[in-house]
Ligand code: HEC
Ligand code: HEC
């Protein structure tokens with residue numbers, strides 16, 4: 183899905199063809215760049231016209247159906263689009279007044295780790311949306327947005343699959359699932375489906391990215407933003423206030439030296455859990471700790487997964503899913519952890535799963551011994567910059583020197 187577009191010149195400026203040197207292009211584009219990317223550029227007629235309003239008039243005046251329904255999708259958070267409260271203008275496609283406000287691209291684009299030349303801040307890019315316009319006979323959308331321009335890399339990255347969350351779907355908007363037509367569809371338009379966010383012609387659940395389980399089709403090519411990680415560790419006693427599961431299972435099997443196993447399942451997380459409650463290990467810097475405590479709340483085991491933005495076997499170790507994140511590392515390099523599933527959802531729908539397997543002594547051992555003879559235990563998953571999850575395991579099934587198995591309730 184990588185598109186190479188010749189640099190198309192709109193307006194008068196004689197821009198060089200094949201504008202690969204980003205800095206040069208931006209310098210040349212600067213005057214135009216200030217004006218076009220608004221919903222409505224009331225001042226300067228540049229290029230094809232005055233912005234999205236040329237064809238999509240439904241936001242004008244603030245009281246038509248397109249605007250009203252977008253307010254609902256935005257959870258009445260006016261600053262997801264407006265710069266400074268409801269009604270303020272100009273409404274920009276790439277920035278708004280919200281915290282980390284990404285304008286229209288907050289829902290119509292995805293985070294490729296780019297920086298906006300206009301706002302100087304992190305932005306989302308709407309590569310899929312532009313392919314939808316191209317398919318509708320509007321190739322001009324690809325022109326200014328070719329590789330190396332407007333903060334986009336050269337060559338352009340592969341378009342992220344339909345199941346990868348737009349930034350506003352991680353908490354700011356009333357939307358959490360790009361694969362859900364029920365969530366995305368606007369009641370007044372002709373069809374009953376929502377967006378085709380990757381522009382491959384198949385919206386929502388009709389897209390194979392949404393229906394095929396397993397690895398995502400697109401690998402994020404962006405490098406993670408270098409947010410300094412706060413050093414964190416399992417506390418001497420369990421953390422307070424963690425999201426509790428209704429059901430939990432812990433298995434520590436150390437019967438065969440060198441082939442130890444770990445399994446943690448926290449099921450039916452009681453409150454509603456958003457993907458942001460897990461931080462962001464794909465484009466952010468979130469790392470995780472699995473902390474095990476004995477019946478008297480003494481730390482018995484600690485496993486660390488600090489792989490935000492890292493690559494495992496040529497792919498991003500972490501991948502974004504509509505409900506949260508998945509981790510896979512066949513090399514077992516982070517304390518023997520092979521897989522993790524961190525999924526949010528409505529009350530009692532979220533879950534956390536961690537599966538570990540020892541290989542070449544990467545996994546901490548002696549944990550079953552530390553839990554030997556215990557009649558209860560506590561398991562927690564901590565994140566470095568978001569929530570923690572877990573609770574007490576009141577039913578101990580086995581508490582031997584090389585095998586500990588417990589569950590809740
Ligand atoms: C020259 C006319 C034109 C302009 C300018 C234009 N659009 Fe469109 N837009 C279209 C057409 C045509 C379609 C396709 C309609 C269809 O296929 O049903 C479309 C579709 C869309 C869709 C639906 C995408 C989907 O997945 O179904 C969105 C969202 C959208 N446009 C947003 C924008 C934004 C944001 C801008 C400004 C940056 C913009 N458009 C500018 C003509 C335009
Ligand atoms: C999805 C993006 C989006 C959201 C969310 C949104 N708006 Fe808007 N709104 C727009 C756009 C685009 C315009 C048209 C701006 C223009 O014509 O330049 C607009 C126009 C308006 C106008 C008319 C302004 C004028 O001078 O014509 C009002 C009033 C308004 N919005 C109020 C609100 C309020 C109040 C909220 C929050 C409850 C809100 N909007 C949320 C995108 C949004």
Ligand code: HEC
Pocket residue numbers: 221234238248252255256262263273274275285286287288289290350355356357365366367368369371375376377
């Ligand atoms: C809170 C998330 C969100 C934001 C922010 C947002 N949109 Fe949308 N937009 C959607 C969703 C979801 C749809 C539903 C598509 C459907 O039903 O086909 C949509 C549909 C559209 C459509 C197509 C309407 C149709 O007739 O199908 C246009 C045009 C559009 N948006 C323009 C914009 C513009 C311009 C902005 C910025 C001012 C914007 N959107 C910001 C979520 C958003």
Ligand code: HEC
Pocket residue numbers: 192214215216218219228229230275276286287290291297298299300301305306307308309311312315320322323324325326327332333
């Ligand atoms: C005249 C050049 C030009 C054309 C043509 C153009 N854009 Fe843009 N667009 C810009 C600029 C400049 C920005 C601001 C980029 C920034 O600062 O991040 C932008 C930003 C955007 C953004 C938000 C951020 C991003 O990178 O995705 C969307 C969405 C967008 N444009 C959609 C469209 C669509 C849809 C079309 C076709 C209807 C289109 N653009 C055609 C110049 C253009």
